[in-house]
Amino acid sequence: MTELLGPAEIRALAGRLGVAPTKRLGQNFVHDPNTVRRIVAAAELAPGEVVVEVGPGLGSLTLGLLAAGAQVHAVEIDHALAGALAQTAADRGAPAGQLTVHAADALRITAGELRPAPTALVANLPYNVAVPVVLHLLAELPTLEHGLVMVQKEVADRLTAGPGSKVYGVPSVKLAWYAAARPAGRVPPSVFWPVPNVDSGLVAFTRREPPRADVPRADVFRVVDAAFAQRRKTLRAALAGWAGGAERAARVLVGAGVDPGARGEALPVDAFADIAAAANVTATAPE
Structure with missing residues (x-):
């Protein structure tokens, strides 16, 4: 059985790796197992579904996805974190063969690098690149059918806003080109290390056909x-x-x-x- 990471395990693992969260990479690690379970449940994954996770960090959400039976492509730009993730999964009892780690920038990842092709995006996205990452992956990975991402609450509001809202804008419209999106809950700062000064929000989306096929x-x-x-x-x-x-x-x-x-x-x-x-x-x- 896969064991999830709690606050003590997160800090101990970071200490062993010599890792300190950086604002430049927008790193805030989830250390609450119940929040991880909540995210995985809200993602509504089918058995054996192939998931792309961006910014797995120390592996909190990765372990939850593996425990749910998902095949996971974990895309991590921090090479120290990427290099440790497979061992963390093994140490915590995750089934072998379900995890592929990509030490790469999610904004440059291509469909050809992810085999088998992912059908879902589930991620705690770095605040500073959340919107570009979601839009890039939807454009690059036509096999993505649905997803659940955790982003800054303000960004979640923009992504799910409808016409007439004060926060409706470019992210709202561009995501709507690819998918129907909805808010899926709020996440408090206390479940992260380090503690951010803002709330986070969950955004769920389901891909749909573009509104017109005759215009690029x-x-x-x-x-x-x-x-x-x-x-x-x-x-x-x-x-x-x-x-x-x-x-x-x-x-x-x-x-x-x-x-x-x-x-x-x-x-x-x-x-x-x-x-x-x-x-x-x-x-x-x-x-």
């Missing part, structure tokens, strides 16, 4: 970036630079069925896809 994702994301770069402006004004002028932006918006006087925070991801598609049509139409 990159085109849609350029519209999203432009719309929120100046979020207080109307779309007619905010998209002027992207479209090549305010008048052309207005024509594109009307062609997409969007009010040029609306603002980006009012639009769902489908509308941004419609704008990108309309721009492609307008580009080929005579002035």
Whole structure:
């Protein structure tokens, strides 16, 4: 039976490895076994499911995933931590053959490096790269069907916000391109070492088909970036630079069925896809 790590074990393991959490890597290690069990349960993993875990650190969540029967790809940028993870799993009674450790940057990992292909992402993500990591993995790993990530509560709110919310923005729309996301609970600072000065939040997501298949994702994301770069402006004004002028932006918006006087925070991801598609049509139409 796989034994999870508690506070004393976490500190002892870090001491043996000469590891001190660094703010640069956004490291905050979970030391509460009940929190690990809660995360694994909320991930709703099927038996034998292949999971990619980013930032396993000392192995708290990794052990929980292995105990649940998952095959785990653990992607760790800190080479000292990556080098110790397999031994930690063995020492704590984890079944052999379920863990593959990748000493790599998750922002550069490719699908070809993860075999068998993962179907789920479950991770306590470093606060400073949480959004880029989630979006990169969803883009790079088409086999990812669902996931559960722990991020800073403020980031969790942004990722799961809907149109009209004050925190709805670029992360909200880009995640919605790939998946339906929802908040899955709050995590207090006390379960981490070192203790962060913010709460964390769990975000669950399930992949879905993009809103439109006839427009490239990159085109849609350029519209999203432009719309929120100046979020207080109307779309007619905010998209002027992207479209090549305010008048052309207005024509594109009307062609997409969007009010040029609306603002980006009012639009769902489908509308941004419609704008990108309309721009492609307008580009080929005579002035």
